[in-house]
Amino acid sequence: MSAQPICHLYYATDRQKPQIDALQNLLDKHQLSLQLSVEQTIGKVNQKIKQQLSALHDDPVLWLDDKDKLSLIADGLSVAPEWDKLQRRVVSAGRKSELLLQAAKITADSIVIDATAGFGHDSLILASTGARVIMLEQQPMMALLLLAEQRRMSAQPNWQKLMTRLHIINIDARSYFADKQSASTLDDSIVDMVYLDPMFPEDSHQDSKTGKGAKVGKHMQVLHQLAYPPTLIEEVQLLQSAEDFIAGHNEQGGRVIVKRPQYAPVFAQRQADESWQNTALRFDGYFA
Numbered sequence: 001m002s003a004q005p006i007c008h009l010y011y012a013t014d015r016q017k018p019q020i021d022a023l024q025n026l027l028d029k030h031q032l033s034l035q036l037s038v039e040q041t042i043g044k045v046n047q048k049i050k051q052q053l054s055a056l057h058d059d060p061v062l063w064l065d066d067k068d069k070l071s072l073i074a075d076g077l078s079v080a081p082e083w084d085k086l087q088r089r090v091v092s093a094g095r096k097s098e099l100l101l102q103a104a105k106i107t108a109d110s111i112v113i114d115a116t117a118g119f120g121h122d123s124l125i126l127a128s129t130g131a132r133v134i135m136l137e138q139q140p141m142m143a144l145l146l147l148a149e150q151r152r153m154s155a156q157p158n159w160q161k162l163m164t165r166l167h168i169i170n171i172d173a174r175s176y177f178a179d180k181q182s183a184s185t186l187d188d189s190i191v192d193m194v195y196l197d198p199m200f201p202e203d204s205h206q207d208s209k210t211g212k213g214a215k216v217g218k219h220m221q222v223l224h225q226l227a228y229p230p231t232l233i234e235e236v237q238l239l240q241s242a243e244d245f246i247a248g249h250n251e252q253g254g255r256v257i258v259k260r261p262q263y264a265p266v267f268a269q270r271q272a273d274e275s276w277q278n279t280a281l282r283f284d285g286y287f288a
């Protein structure tokens with residue numbers, strides 16, 4: 001068996017031992033290819049300690065705080081899914097307030113695949129409709145963050161229902177779409193939409209001439225330490241495999257929606273059938 005990459009996990013107090021065991025259980029249950037190296041910090045993890053931890057390790061590290069929130073630390077920054085902070089958005093989400101839902105056109109009966117789950121924020125908006133969301137994430141560390149967040153939020157009564165609609169899988173989306181086993185776990189269900197929000201070069205969210213557009217947020221800044229923008233070949237593979245998958249799982253014709261910064265070129269050099277945009281973002285739709 002090949003050696004698994006080591007992931008450093010820091011925690012604050014001995015009281016957290018059961019939470020660390022729970023994280024190890026998630027790792028085993030979902031067969032995440034990571035080996036945890038667990039260390040207790042001395043004192044609080046303040047900005048200085050975050051800088052020190054980042055300087056000590058080439059890769060991002062995990063930090064379990066005394067409220068059992070799991071964060072990713074890199075470049076002196078810490079980020080976490082923090083789904084509770086999206087509560088107001090999730091509660092009021094609808095086609096008027098969320099451009100993603102205008103593009104997705106899903107209902108409570110839908111099954112959607114978020115093929116690039118990241119911190120899971122877009123998955124929550126999709127799941128707010130009542131839809132079931134299969135969340136694919138290629139990075140084991142990100143998958144662990146998502147699974148830990150799902151576990152943490154499942155303890156809150158007002159989030160429990162939504163949590164049961166999220167299914168997190170640590171896999172490269174292209175492998176998922178190509179694998180016949182993926183189809184069997186869906187029990188012949190109709191998949192209405194595949195959503196793609198791939199990494200975008202860190203410095204190119206803005207129009208190069210006017211400087212207009214969205215700034216890269218803290219979450220994406222840290223994620224850039226773990227995941228890379230796809231090459232053109234990878235873009236073509238991802239879009240094609242998503243389209244093939246949806247064609248095989250929806251006789252009525254489903255859709256693939258790709259999120260892009262407002263001024264970004266089209267994904268995989270393919271013109272979209274329809275686009276929805278605001279001042280920061282664009283959702284390009286490809287109809288099967």
Ligand SMILES: C[S@@+](CC[C@H](N)C(=O)[O-])C[C@H]1O[C@@H](n2cnc3c(N)ncnc32)[C@H](O)[C@@H]1O
Nearest residue numbers: 116117118119120121122137138172173197227
């Ligand atoms: C820009 S982030 C997505 C952010 C997400 N929409 C959210 O709301 O938090 C892209 C994520 O997709 C993952 N990813 C990129 N290519 C992938 C692939 N082929 N299969 C699965 N995950 C992928 C990256 O590891 C990264 O976590």
